[in-house]
Amino acid sequence: MKPRPPSMRLFFAAYSLLWAVVLPLVLVYFLRRGRKDPLYARHLAERFGTVPAPLPGAVWVHTVSLGEFRSAVPLLMALLARGERLHITCMTPAGRREAETILADRIASGAAIVTWLPLDMAWTCRRFLKAAQPKAGILMEMEFWPRLIETADRLGVPVFFGNAQYPEKTFQRDNRITRPLGRAMGLAAGAMVKSDLQRERFSARGVAPVHVTGELRFDQPVPAHLVRAGQALRESLHAAARPVVTIASAIEGEDDLLAAAIRMTRELQPETLFVYVPRAPERFDRVAAILQDAGLAVLRRSDALGPDLGPKGDLPDDVQVLLGDSMGEMYAYLAMADRVIVGGGFVPKGAHNISEPLALSKPVWVGAHIWTIAYPAQEALAAGVLQILPNDPAKIAAAMTTGPAAPDDDVRAFFADHAGALDKTLAAFDALMRGAASPDAASSAPRP
Known part of the structure; x- marks a missing residue:
């Protein structure tokens, strides 16, 4: 488990307090959105860490919505072709529907499941990770949930950023205002990023190792x-x-x-x-x-x-x-x-x-x-x-x-010129997994 300096512990205490305050508003949001799209209000237990039919040992990939899921499709199909099982999490109905459509055959055969990502609270994240028991997690694009990453590190589940970018606005905000939030990114086990600039930004937040793998969207199959x-x-x-x-x-x-x-x-x-x-x-x-x-x-x-x-x-x-x-x-x-x-x-x-x-x-x-x-x-x-x-x-x-x-x-x-990210991403994922499985890494945290 990586060290947590006092400022980070204070940040997570404040973060937990914030969630206690806003949780009722979040539930109201889901219910109101459910009036326009009923899927928002379904499977609410998954938002609190329930995993109805877990696939222990699967690679867990979080794709917040439709665009992120589509960018992940080449990687998902390559992982499935290598014999991996997949646990996909989403935040929006558009992303979930697309995932369930594209992976319908794999879901039917027991090679994949799709659920909501749990709300970013300590007990929901711990419940999710203990139920899902993934071998590793990949957070696609710009997704950063500090409590989820912190809990995964505590439980010994390596979590990586995939096809990742750290936008200028967010990077500068974390420089000026939310520095503890930015430093919490360093609890991740590594990153696969889109460009050299992104490598610099992730490295500045203590994320290591960082591999430049390009943009997976350039490897999407055209239907x-x-x-x-x-x-x-x-x-x-x-x-x-x-x-x-x-x-x-x-x-x-x-x-x-x-x-x-x-x-x-x-x-x-x-x-x-x-x-x-x-x-x-x-x-x-x-x-x-x-x-x-x-x-x-x-x-x-x-x-x-x-x-x-x-x-x-x-x-x-x-x-x-x-x-x-x-x-x-x-x-x-x-x-x-x-x-x-x-x-x-x-x-x-x-x-x-x-x-x-x-x-x-x-x-x-x-x-x-x-x-x-x-x-x-x-x-x-x-x-x-x-x-x-x-x-x-x-x-x-x-x-x-x-x-x-x-x-x-x-x-x-x-x-x-910008194609080829899939091969680079697979190679980087394998390298990150080897690093996470090294004796020094394995001995630093309990398993779930």
């Missing part, structure tokens, strides 16, 4: 059936010769700006078809109303298309916006596009994944807030395969009517 379905759908919407712009993963706070940009784009180029894909399913109805209130002719995927994205009947030829109100079909919506705007970056919450449109060689634009995707956004900007848009609907419209629209060899080359 060919969705690409074909998107191309066929473009034909069905009479858009083979029309410019098509896909707005992917738009989040709350961006819709009015983007609706105005769509309207202005159509004033400049009336034949343009937009495909609008909100980030969260609970927002589908609200986004449809915003687009319609902007005077746009909206066709909802759920109304007009069947399970295979084929038309249920004749489609109108005057569609201005196709609303992608579905989950798990992003590659189809991207395959339709000449240009792609990735959402999130027009508000301070930060931009979402750009690797999927890059995988299809699509020109990509994002808003100015790219701290959440520092890698690979900075590298993509330097390579000229990503562009920043201001929060100005007229300038967005100008970019959509004059910017590059054809697949670009530079995009293909950039994507190829």
